[in-house]
Amino acid sequence: xxxxxxxxxxxxxxxxxxxxxxxxxxxxxxxxxxxxxxxxxxxxxxxxxxxxxxxxxxxxxxxxxxxxxxxxxxxxxxxxxxxxxxxxxxxxxxxxxxxxxxxxxxxxxxxxxxxxxxxxxxxxxxxxxxxxxxxxxxxxxxxxxxxxxxxxxxxxxxxxxxxxxxxxxxxxxxxxxxxxxxxxxxxxxxxxxxxxxxxxxxxxxxxxxxxxxxxxxxxxxxxxxxxxxxxxxxxxxxxxxxxxxxxxxxxxxxxxxxxxxxxxxxxxxxxxxxxxxxxxxxxxxxxxxxxxxxxxxxxxxxxxxxxxxxxxxxxxxxxxxxxxxxxxxxxxxxxxxxxxxxxxxxxxxxxxxxxxxxxxxxxxxxxxxxxxxxxxxxxxxxxxxxxxxxxxxxxxxxxxxxxxxxxxxxxxxxxxxxxxxxxxxxxxxxxxxxxxxxxxxxxxxxxxxxxxxxxxxxxxxxxxxxxxxxxxxxxxxxxxxxxxxxxxxxxxxxxxxxxxxxxxxxxxxxxxxxxxxxxxxxxxxxxxxxxxxxxxxxxxxxxxxxxxxxxxxxxxxxxxxxxxxxxxxxxxxxxxxxxx
Amino acid sequence: xxxxxxxxxxxxxxxxxxxxxxxxxxxxxxxxxxxxxxxxxxxxxxxxxxxxxxxxxxxxxxxxxxxxxxxxxxxxxxxxxxxxxxxxxxxxxxxxxxxxxxxxxxxxxxxxxxxxxxxxxxxxxxxxxxxxxxxxxxxxxxxxxxxxxxxxxxxxxxxxxxxxxxxxxxxxxxxxxxxxxxxxxxxxxxxxxxxxxxxxxxxxxxxxxxxxxxxxxxxxxxxxxxxxxxxxxxxxxxxxxxxxxxxxxxxxxxxxxxxxxxxxxxxxxxxxxxxxxxxxxxxxxxxxxxxxxxxxxxxxxxxxxx
Numbered sequence: 012x013x014x015x016x017x018x019x020x021x022x023x024x025x026x027x028x029x030x031x032x033x034x035x036x037x038x039x040x041x042x043x044x045x046x047x048x049x050x051x052x053x054x055x056x057x058x059x060x061x062x063x064x065x066x067x068x069x070x071x072x073x074x075x076x077x078x079x080x081x082x083x084x085x086x087x088x089x090x091x092x093x094x095x096x097x098x099x100x101x102x103x104x105x106x107x108x109x110x111x112x113x114x115x116x117x118x119x120x121x122x123x124x125x126x127x128x129x130x131x132x133x134x135x136x137x138x139x140x141x142x143x144x145x146x147x148x149x150x151x152x153x154x155x156x157x158x159x160x161x162x163x164x165x166x167x168x169x170x171x172x173x174x175x176x177x178x179x180x181x182x183x184x185x186x187x188x189x190x191x192x193x194x195x196x197x198x199x200x201x202x203x204x205x206x207x208x209x210x211x212x213x214x215x216x217x218x219x220x221x222x223x224x225x226x227x228x229x230x231x232x233x234x235x236x237x238x239x240x241x242x243x244x245x246x247x248x249x250x251x252x253x254x255x256x257x258x259x260x261x262x263x264x265x266x267x268x269x270x271x272x273x274x275x276x277x278x279x280x281x282x283x284x285x286x287x288x289x290x291x292x293x294x295x296x297x298x299x300x301x302x303x304x305x306x307x308x309x310x311x312x313x314x315x316x317x318x319x320x321x322x323x324x325x326x327x328x329x330x331x332x333x334x335x336x337x338x339x340x341x342x343x344x345x346x347x348x349x350x351x352x353x354x355x356x357x358x359x360x361x362x363x364x365x366x367x368x369x370x371x372x373x374x375x376x377x378x379x380x381x382x383x384x385x386x387x388x389x390x391x392x393x394x395x396x397x398x399x400x401x402x403x404x405x406x407x408x409x410x411x412x413x414x415x416x417x418x419x420x421x422x423x424x425x426x427x428x429x430x431x432x433x434x435x436x437x438x439x440x441x442x443x444x445x446x447x448x449x450x451x452x453x454x455x456x457x458x459x460x461x462x463x464x465x466x467x468x469x470x471x472x473x474x475x476x477x478x479x480x481x482x483x484x485x486x487x488x489x490x491x492x493x494x495x496x497x498x499x500x501x502x503x504x505x506x507x508x509x510x511x512x513x514x515x516x517x518x519x520x521x522x523x524x525x526x527x528x529x530x531x532x533x534x535x536x537x538x539x540x541x542x543x544x545x546x547x548x549x550x551x552x553x554x555x556x557x558x559x560x561x562x563x564x565x566x567x568x569x570x571x572x573x574x575x576x577x578x579x580x581x582x583x584x585x586x587x588x589x590x591x
Numbered sequence: 592x593x594x595x596x597x598x599x600x601x602x603x604x605x606x607x608x609x610x611x612x613x614x615x616x617x618x619x620x621x622x623x624x625x626x627x628x629x630x631x632x633x634x635x636x637x638x639x640x641x642x643x644x645x646x647x648x649x650x651x652x653x654x655x656x657x658x659x660x661x662x663x664x665x666x667x668x669x670x671x672x673x674x675x676x677x678x679x680x681x682x683x684x685x686x687x688x689x690x691x692x693x694x695x696x697x698x699x700x701x702x703x704x705x706x707x708x709x710x711x712x713x714x715x716x717x718x719x720x721x722x723x724x725x726x727x728x729x730x731x732x733x734x735x736x737x738x739x740x741x742x743x744x745x746x747x748x749x750x751x752x753x754x755x756x757x758x759x760x761x762x763x764x765x766x767x768x769x770x771x772x773x774x775x776x777x778x779x780x781x782x783x784x785x786x787x788x789x790x791x792x793x794x795x796x797x798x799x800x801x802x803x804x805x806x807x808x809x810x811x812x813x814x815x816x817x818x819x820x821x822x823x824x825x826x827x828x829x830x831x832x833x834x835x836x837x838x839x840x841x842x843x844x845x846x847x848x849x850x851x852x853x854x855x856x857x858x859x860x861x862x863x864x865x866x867x868x869x870x871x872x873x874x875x876x877x878x879x880x881x882x883x884x885x886x887x888x889x890x891x892x893x894x895x896x897x
Contacts, residue, residue, distance in 0.1 A: 361827060
């Protein structure tokens, strides 16, 4: 008889897990709190699916495909606010991740780098940093490498290995060339590439899960520019849904229940096994469902919230939280942004968001300038090179600067942000800190009455120092762009004491060898439960500065292969104990 | 409208960048001025309220003669806001335009015009946002929600009161600016807090939502708009457009200090911009708070540099 799994969340992690379990003959139910966005889902092949997305900025501004900020608010505060007893200083759409069948991947930027070898053994190699809980991963790059390969093959990734810097290939070795050649490099990016070259930095086409030619029946990207934050209207982007979930459902072994909000996991009296999963369906009815294995894949904030809401007599502080680490080590990628400004229209938006990547600010950096700031090292991250924003986004940003009136209109006519800048984004590594955490808000609720997730967060001195030191290098680079008349940076870690709006989230249920210091073991299984696994980025012990989706998918594939009894993950305890 | 048609075609002909391919499909070239949302179909405000709203959006994005281009009134922003307030007066509600294409990027059909059906979650969210909680306990799980309808109705009434119990719209532009700047009426503050960003969205967003008529907001900013499914060619991506393809439209320089402009420029990166705008939740004051540290830094740098 087929084994059964419940997967909670249908994004990058959940879709891959469902696919892999189904491939191994499991029967899988995926519970997703969002709605269906792709017409024909589960019936038609992925290249024939319809979409509810278009190149429509108003839809994006109206939370299309996101949890509604009124119905399901998050709350947030800084650590110093928390220290002085402030319950929350913000409330609304702060979680930044989508809610839809296919998850945030329906409108992600699809940048697809790998993490580096050095990221998996950071504590051993570089030592501790005061105030942070830097830890080694219980797996190595080599453990993930075959899963990276498979994820990239199946999702369809463009790039060019021959143009990647030597150190990048040393740190993230690849077994082969990318499935597709890069998109054309947008003019704005080439200007910054010239500037980088002047100071000895190397840029190269950023790997992206976007078709540059027809792939699995889906067309090539035409660089329309409305990419990050938009569903692809022509189906040119590889994502959790088209590449994994839809094929899995069509296999007949996976069903997806949309608008199913999971609020509790019940366990046996001794707390060792999950017995059933409780959810509210689209019509508001309370439902329950059981299976051999439960896989959490709702993304770090929601996974922590669900485990905390599932507290019971055997798990008084939340499911699997004997270590006290559940909800802690919440990590967000902070950004330092840079722009070079030009006197004429250089159309930075004609690109798959941005064309190039630069790894010269990844680090670690250990020079005297770092030591002078009281740190043993700093790590930055990759730089996404060359981009702009579409018009309505520009207009909304100016609104916050000028307020109403003619000045706003004149700035729009000048059109700096949509036409005359080449922008870049340094994706900062965020160190894990115990008090950067998710807990349950004491009074703010969602519309069903369940407590909202509360984010308590402030960047570490490390992130601020990295923004200071690496931001200066980024500013220099942009100053050197040929034809630029000015350049500037916005170093968010230095400007913002709280959590920055970002779709890059990790932590809250870190994996590790020691049950006293981590929530999950290497297999993704909660230390304290035999049949509950975490497949999403919650398990990441650290969060290096790379766009995370490729690693989320590769790790979910590793975890789910382990559940199914395959090679590549830790000991599949749940399977071993089933015969007991 | 006839005049609009003519103007639109003329502009297209003069815009070498976008014209050539588009004109290959003759059936699609005129369809792009269709206004899906018409006042009367979906509307909430009374005629006098709508007139007051026109007087307000005119100050948000002024038109002629203060500027050489028309502004929010001619673009239809007041009517489009009214359509949002009355979104649930039609089926499907006017919240999310259809997909995947308008007819501006080579599609012969304008899918944007057919608004999407909402599921019960979306309908609940947008009814709450627009109509407010109205004392219903099940909607006040985090306290009362006033709703856009109330914010606009009360705010517009307050504007007329501040104008001396006549229509705010009848006050000359400078007088209206003065009222907006000097008023300490919380009803006006709450109105401006949501209405300016609504105006901006509708002015520069897709015309199917009722504003940006004749693509006014895209023309004077030299913006291509939505270009799918045609997209861009390799030449258009890799190279600058041929000289003269786009005419400068800025007759008058903005007065924002250069250091502020430079300081804000890095925000022009898609992912990060979304990360600023989404948490602000459509509130101008929340957005200004989020951007304040960047402005302060710019001013600091300005002082250091001087």
